[in-house]
Amino acid sequence: MIPLSWYLTLSAVLFTLGVVGVITKRNAISMFMCIELMLNAVNLTFVSFSSYFGDVTGQLFVFIVMTVAAAEAAVGLGIIIAIFRNRETLDVDDASILKL
Amino acid sequence: MILSGWESFFFWVFAFSAVIAALLTVMASNAVHSALFLISTLVSVAALFVLLGAEFIAGVQVLVYVGGVMVLFLFVIMLVNVGTEERGGGEELYNRPAQVGASLFFCVLLFVGLISAVNLSSAHFRAQPTTPGQSIEQMSAEQALVRETEQGMVASATGTSKISSDTERVGASLYRYGGLPFEIASVLLLVAIVGSVLLARTAKQEAAADDLAPETRAELSGDEALGIK
Numbered sequence: 001m002i003p004l005s006w007y008l009t010l011s012a013v014l015f016t017l018g019v020v021g022v023i024t025k026r027n028a029i030s031m032f033m034c035i036e037l038m039l040n041a042v043n044l045t046f047v048s049f050s051s052y053f054g055d056v057t058g059q060l061f062v063f064i065v066m067t068v069a070a071a072e073a074a075v076g077l078g079i080i081i082a083i084f085r086n087r088e089t090l091d092v093d094d095a096s097i098l099k100l
Numbered sequence: 101m102i103l104s105g106w107e108s109f110f111f112w113v114f115a116f117s118a119v120i121a122a123l124l125t126v127m128a129s130n131a132v133h134s135a136l137f138l139i140s141t142l143v144s145v146a147a148l149f150v151l152l153g154a155e156f157i158a159g160v161q162v163l164v165y166v167g168g169v170m171v172l173f174l175f176v177i178m179l180v181n182v183g184t185e186e187r188g189g190g191e192e193l194y195n196r197p198a199q200v201g202a203s204l205f206f207c208v209l210l211f212v213g214l215i216s217a218v219n220l221s222s223a224h225f226r227a228q229p230t231t232p233g234q235s236i237e238q239m240s241a242e243q244a245l246v247r248e249t250e251q252g253m254v255a256s257a258t259g260t261s262k263i264s265s266d267t268e269r270v271g272a273s274l275y276r277y278g279g280l281p282f283e284i285a286s287v288l289l290l291v292a293i294v295g296s297v298l299l300a301r302t303a304k305q306e307a308a309a310d311d312l313a314p315e316t317r318a319e320l321s322g323d324e325a326l327g328i329k
Contacts, residue, residue: 016210017122057277071292075296
């Protein structure tokens, strides 16, 4: 049996990679993919706790998280397409119309 | 701690491939490469879900994430293919000390968190044996009776082999305890479909649906009169 802490470590590493990607990337689509990576790391945490405590409730949470991730991706990519139509770029530094 | 056996072998293989693919996702400058590496990360994590005994979640991960969300990503990259390359690249990262500083801060946070988490978890979280009969004392007597009867039968007679018992448990508790969240999730998906269709419309489609602000309509018709025709 693999210790729970190994799965948690892997999940933390994946989550941090996602955070670093969101911070350093400037392409909006790449940032979205890093957000998916973070959501997936959290799902791994949920499933490992659910498996180690012998309770399937964690897997229900994962199901809901996946639904929210799919909805977020659909709406976010719609917004990205709308921004691209207006500005002809995906660089998030250029989408600063709300900035004071 | 050194583990031996097939389980730890597969854990190492999939954990390494997940971490390396995630690293390449973050480092790739082309968005298509990034998406392909993210797909391999997701498949590796799905394999880890199978190792953890969550076959249903693993299947949903492959179907929904890899088959749905990532294909959507690739389609959008195809639609907006101008500017998929990050401008600059590696050397320009040094010109952005704020981003690099924040990334380093998160890495240090991860390191400290990992040290304390591993110390804590070795003391508190004992792995429970997850044989099929381990949760019998938590079940009611009736369920335990059913489980005992099923265990006495041959695998094909129960209609559920060992590998699908997780799916059965997730489905049962999804409809028993998670009915309201399930319905909310379906409404959320409907709202997301309508919202993304509304957001991604072109001006021409908005005009066809008679859904424009008056000044925008005047501007559009002016453009058409001057420029195109």
